[in-house]
Amino acid sequence: MTEIDTSKPHPARMYDWYLGGKDNYPVDEELGRQMLALDPRVPVMAKVNRAFMHRATRWLAGQGIRQFLDIGTGIPTEPNLHQVAQSVAPDARVVYCDNDPIVLAHAAALLRSAPGGITEYVQADVRDPATILEGAGKVLDFGQPVALSLVALLHFITDEDGAHDLVARLLAELPSGSYLMMTHATSDFTPEESAAATARLKAGGVTLALRTREEFTRFFDGLELVDPGVEVVHKWHPELGEPVPGQDDGVIPGYGAVARKP
Known part of the structure; x- marks a missing residue:
């Protein structure tokens, strides 16, 4: 198992801190507090993304989707995606993927699947789609529609790192009738605060x-x-x-969407 690096902040652990979790370290809290000083709505943004995942998953399960690939899973916070999907469709299959070893340490919680369903975990980075697809392919049938979940993930991947190519590579393996569900932070509404946050995070x-x-x-x-x-x-x-509490504090600076592969 890869050793957890507690000397550097990690987005998954910062996200956990924003959500009030306990699976984070002082270095994550320190940078998280710096983000709060720039925009006190950051925890609301985390909750809003989480709530989007719940709504989109319920909607997709209601459309007959029975397979989900969730990349950038983060530290378990109930209800997790598989719990939402399997509450609608107990036979749903879910594969989680994250690159933070602390998420692997919590895999037992992630793997508590509903009877009739399957839940598995793959430790890999989104920049390594081949490993993700190989691991997911042991559980998911890529001949049947799959919902690809990239919630609050791609804003950590630059264009130079091939963000669009990574999404295209993952979608290329999924058949017609599959879906992409995704959220992403934006600077459209708060350009000055966003520039300051980007610089502060880069320094961290x-x-x-x-x-x-x-x-x-x-x-x-x-x-x-x-x-x-x-x-x-x-x-x-x-x-x-x-x-989600705090929505009336103005526009939450992030976009979300769900789309079907024809």
């Missing part, structure tokens, strides 16, 4: 690649966007889930 060793609405929409090229298309995260089908 964390890359942040914020994208505009147009740049985010590019990830869905060749796909059929589900109504209402690209939307501010908390406004994507709010009727599918409970409201």
Whole structure:
């Protein structure tokens, strides 16, 4: 097992701290507090992304999707994606993937599948799609539709690191009728704060690649966007889930969308 590096902050552990979790280290909290000083809504952003995942997963399961590949899983926070999917479809198969060893340490919690369903975990980086697809292919049938979940992940991958190519590579293995569900932070609404946050994270060793609405929409090229298309995260089908506290603090600077592969 890869050793957990507690000397450098990690986005998954910072996300856990934002959500009030305990699986983080002082270095994660320190950088997290610096982010809060720039924008106190950061924990709300984390909760909004989580709530989007719940709504989108329920919607997809309601459309008959029975297979999910969740990359950038993060530290378990109930309900997890498999719990949401299997509450609608007990036979749903879910593969989680993350590159942080602390997530692997919590894999036992992730692997508690509903009877009739399957839940597995692959430790790999999104920049290594071949390893992800090989591991996921042991559980998922790539001859049947799969929902690919990339929630709050791609804003840590730059264009120079081939963010769009990575998404295209993953989608290329999935058949017609598959879906991409995705959220992404943006600087469209808070350019000055976003520039300061990007610089602060970079100083802490964390890359942040914020994208505009147009740049985010590019990830869905060749796909059929589900109504209402690209939307501010908390406004994507709010009727599918409970409201998230803090939404009335103004526009949450992030986009979300779900799209079908034709």
